[in-house]
Amino acid sequence: MSNRINQSRRNLFSRRKSQVIRPPWSSTDVEFTDICTRCDKCIDACETKILSRGDGGFPEVSFSQDECTFCGACAKVCPEPLFTDTEETPWQIKASIDQSCLANSGIWCQTCKDACDPRAISFTASIGQAPKPVIDTEMCNGCGACVAPCPNQSIKLS
Structure with a gap:
């Protein structure tokens, strides 16, 4: 035990x-x-x-x-040698959207897309359903702009 x-x-x-x-x-x-x-x-x-x-x-x-x-x-x-060159990619984290996204319940919401400056989030339309979000991980820079506006807290960065 x-x-x-x-x-x-x-x-x-x-x-x-x-x-x-x-x-x-x-x-x-x-x-x-x-x-x-x-x-x-x-x-x-x-x-x-x-x-x-x-x-x-x-x-x-x-x-x-x-x-x-x-x-x-x-x-x-930072006075310590903790950081790499700021000309390099800042990090490898990317956004992901879980199943609690309002679009999966048939609710039309695109707040994450509106907040995304790199335009990494798009929506795929389907007949008779709310458009579903899709994240282009190549375009996502991990800035997190999509996280706070999400009304259902469905977006995570990792």
Whole structure:
């Protein structure tokens, strides 16, 4: 019984770690938490305020209120060697839409498409049904602009 509980705890923490989104251009999670001093300079510099203190005081991204504009302020103010060149791709995260999307219930909603500047979200029309969203993962830059406006919280980035 005790072994099963310990295994469950390990799974819980490993799942949590994999769900955390660090600031754009940041090193891998292990390097990030090894080097980050939790000074909050990146959090203070974030122009859209999507960075906040997460578990252990390390900065995490939350798209619940706004998007990442890829301004690079977080990388510029960091005194540690945590960030890669801001001329490179900021991260590999992409948006995905789950089954709770209102279109799957026959409700016409395209707020995610309207919010998407790179136009990575389109809708496929079907006769007698609400148009269904489709994400072009090649065009999606992971900015998160589609997350906050979704009325059903159906969009996740990972």
